[in-house]
Amino acid sequence: MIDLHVHTAISDCSLSIRQVVSLAKEKGISHLAVTDHDTTQGLPEAVKAGHEIGVSIVPGIEISAYDYPREKRAHILGLYIEPGHPALDSLCRPLVQQRKQAASEMFRKVAAAGYDISWADVQKYEGGTGVYKQHIMHALLDKGYCESIYGPLYQKLFRRGNSTQPQGTAYIQLEYIDARAAIRAIQEAGGVAVLAHPGQLGNFDAIAEWAELGLGGIEVFHPSHREDDRHKSWQYAQKYHLAMTGGSDFHGFYGEKAVELGCRELGQECLAELLSRTQRKSAGSLS
DSSP states (O other), X not given: OEEEEEOOTTTTOSSOHHHHHHHHHHTTOSEEEEOOBTOOTTHHHHXXXXXXXXXXXXXXXXXXXXXXXXXXXXXXXXXXOOTTOHHHHHHHHHHHHHHHXXXXXXXXXXXXXXXXXXXXXXXXXXXXXXXOHHHHHHHHHHTTSOSSSSSHHHHHHHOOOOSSSOOOTTOOOOOOEEHHHHHHHHHHTTOEEEEOOHHHHXXXXXXXXXXXXXXXXXXXXXXXXOHHHHHHHHHHHHHHTOEEEEOOOBOGGGSSSOOOXXXXXXXXXXXXXXXXXXXXXXXXXXX
């Protein structure tokens, strides 16, 4: 079994890198893509842990992007990327810094609203690239203000907002990375750009354009995808010759719903397809 979409405490998972890799081993997973948000910081440690524990690590990233022409969020996975590649680092570093500043401001808003938590209460859960909303919620959970990470209090504080509902009182909007720039950076870093959970974020309309830019895969199998999302993703994969991937999008305790590591629908042929695409690009760059 494989899993091509997993997070660690480097971004917004409750488990450390070693804990995630150890759990993958317990679940019988042979290949695990570590795809933390907007960073490759944890990949050297993940590869080392994988070697010691017996799990092959696929170096990855999940870029928090935005489809500006269509005004929609989009998540772009990079699989088999080169960890620490300058193209990814220079693209994602500003977003990571922006997220840190936003987290500090969100915390101040929460504290100003009368919730008795300290920055230290929140920071103890941060594992690498800064504080996320989930870490603030965990501190609030510890103090008895809520019974779960995602519930009425999360909605009150951190709801994104839409035409019918206002934003949460502590929500801060981030300026995400242009999806087209994310695809290009992943290619420069030697990886395959994969559109993550298009059904969840409604990104199907962009696939034709992004395939021309170099999008190489689409996440067909994801916990948020209904059967019609899977079928539609499969159809786009066939039409635009995209590799079909899948994963658990594992976040541990911080997941919006409980999921198990592993994607039973995919096998080794998926890895071979992804690797062949990296090889084709390499061959093309040498010609």
